[in-house]
Amino acid sequence: MAVAEVGDGDFRYTLVPDWAQLPDGWVLGQTSIATDSSDRVYLFNRGEHPVIVLNRDGQFCGAWGEGFFGSAHGLFIDDDDALYLPNFHRHAICKFSTDGTLLMTLGTLDVAGDPDWDGDVLARIARPVARANPPFACPTDVAIDREGRIFCSDGYGNARVHRFSKDGILETSWGEPGTGPGQFHIVHGIWVHTDGRVFVADRENNRVQIFTSDGELIEIWDGFDHPCDIFIDDNEFIFVAEGAASSVSPIQPDPASFMQVRNLAGDVLSRWSNPGGGGGHSVWIDSQGSLYVNQNKEGERLLKYERTG
Numbered sequence: 266m267a268v269a270e271v272g273d274g275d276f277r278y279t280l281v282p283d284w285a286q287l288p289d290g291w292v293l294g295q296t297s298i299a300t301d302s303s304d305r306v307y308l309f310n311r312g313e314h315p316v317i318v319l320n321r322d323g324q325f326c327g328a329w330g331e332g333f334f335g336s337a338h339g340l341f342i343d344d345d346d347a348l349y350l351p352n353f354h355r356h357a358i359c360k361f362s363t364d365g366t367l368l369m370t371l372g373t374l375d376v377a378g379d380p381d382w383d384g385d386v387l388a389r390i391a392r393p394v395a396r397a398n399p400p401f402a403c404p405t406d407v408a409i410d411r412e413g414r415i416f417c418s419d420g421y422g423n424a425r426v427h428r429f430s431k432d433g434i435l436e437t438s439w440g441e442p443g444t445g446p447g448q449f450h451i452v453h454g455i456w457v458h459t460d461g462r463v464f465v466a467d468r469e470n471n472r473v474q475i476f477t478s479d480g481e482l483i484e485i486w487d488g489f490d491h492p493c494d495i496f497i498d499d500n501e502f503i504f505v506a507e508g509a510a511s512s513v514s515p516i517q518p519d520p521a522s523f524m525q526v527r528n529l530a531g532d533v534l535s536r537w538s539n540p541g542g543g544g545g546h547s548v549w550i551d552s553q554g555s556l557y558v559n560q561n562k563e564g565e566r567l568l569k570y571e572r573t574g
Contacts, residue, residue, distance in 0.1 A: 270573075276502075276526050276535040277574025278556050284323040284569040293317070293566040296559040297340035297494075299348070300551040301363060308567065309340040309350055316350070316365065321551070323569070329365035339406030339418070339454065339494075340547075349407040349415065354384075356401045358417055369433050371415065372401040382422045389421045390469060393442035393450045400427045400435065406466075406494070410457040410478060418465060420452035426465060428478065439480030444470055447482045454506075456495040458529075466492040466505065473505065486531050490522035494547045498554075502534065503527045506558060508544030524548065524558065 269280045285308075287293070294311030301307070305326060308317040315330035315337055335354030342348050347368060348361045357372035372378070378399040386403060394402075402422025409415055413431035424442040429435055440449050454466035462483065463476045473486045473495065494506040508522035523539040539545075543562030550556055554572040 271524070271537045271570060272574060273535055273537065275574050277572070278570035279573050281323075281555075281569045281571055285319060285567050286323045286325055287317065288325060291317075292564065295337065295546060295561070296566045297337060297547045298549040298557045298559060298567070299340045299342040300549060300557070301342055301346045302344075304551045304553065305363075306551075306557065307340065307342065307348060307363075309337045309348075310566070311337045316348075316361075318363075321553075338404070341407040341409060343409045343413075349409070351404040351407060351417070353403050353405070353421075356403065356422075358401065358404055358407055358415075371417065371429055371433055372404070377402040377422055378419070379422050386421050390451060393469075394422060394424055395442065397425050397438075397441040398423050400425070400438070405452065406454045408455045408457045408463070410461060411459055414478070416455055416457055416463055416478075418452045418455040420449070420468075424449040424452060426452060426455065426463065426476070426480065428480075437480060439476070446485060447474070447476075447480075449474075454492065454494040456497055458497050458501075464495050464497070464503070466495055468492055484531070486527070488533070489525065491544065492525075493545060496548045496550055498550050501529050503529070504548050504550065504556070506545030506548040508539055523560075524556075 272278050296308050296310040299307050304321040306319045314328040315334040317328045318326040338353040339351045351358050355374050356377045357374045360369040379402040382402045401419050405420035406418045415429040417427045419425045425438050425440045427438045449467050450469035453468035456464045461478050465474045471489050475483045490507045492505045492507045496504045505525045523545045526535040543560040547559035556570040558568045
């Protein structure tokens, strides 16, 4: 059972118990979360119903995407309420309207950018991919900048960040396998700040790397435990969901890890422990400041916290 209160100082949150009101028998798989301009909540998950829509009170509004998605991993919603969904095992990123209409596909469905990709995702955690490749091979996340350009983390079968134009034209890519500056081992999450800086969760290297929009490395922030997802709120606080170590990872999870909050200078403002027995895998904040988190725990994936601090 999740802990009712988390955080400290100015970042204190209270759990909203039994918030998500799913139809009887529906179970969420690993879930990515985003909210639209009306604070409707979109749950892109690895269950039988890939995209589930709830209102802010947790009431069920609908679902779509059955039979189309190979697996869910990451999610972004832009200022026009368009959804960007990494179709993980199908090696593409798909843009949808909120009613489930396909608007654009980045990459080619069912064609991996790595011609030698064997589909062994867990093996990539134990050791990096052999080389950098074109998009995509199990992409993990998406972010949009103020110009509408699309940034994609291509993280299990590849070790790259790709930037596309608003119309879906590939403009540039950067990154390669490894542990050095600008290299990645499971590039897992991505966010573009309004100042243009690109924040990348380099999960198995336990760090966040920050780049210009052209891929020039600016700085590296250490001190994370398997950072998985990044969200920067309107007050320019950076929330990083962390603590998703795999059983095959050489680094064991820090029991203090679940969520870390930093400012734009990289100073740690708050960090709190795992509330329910599983690491944080996805984070989003709605217009009211409520915190939505996916934790790595079967049967209790989705947590909603209201801010009290």
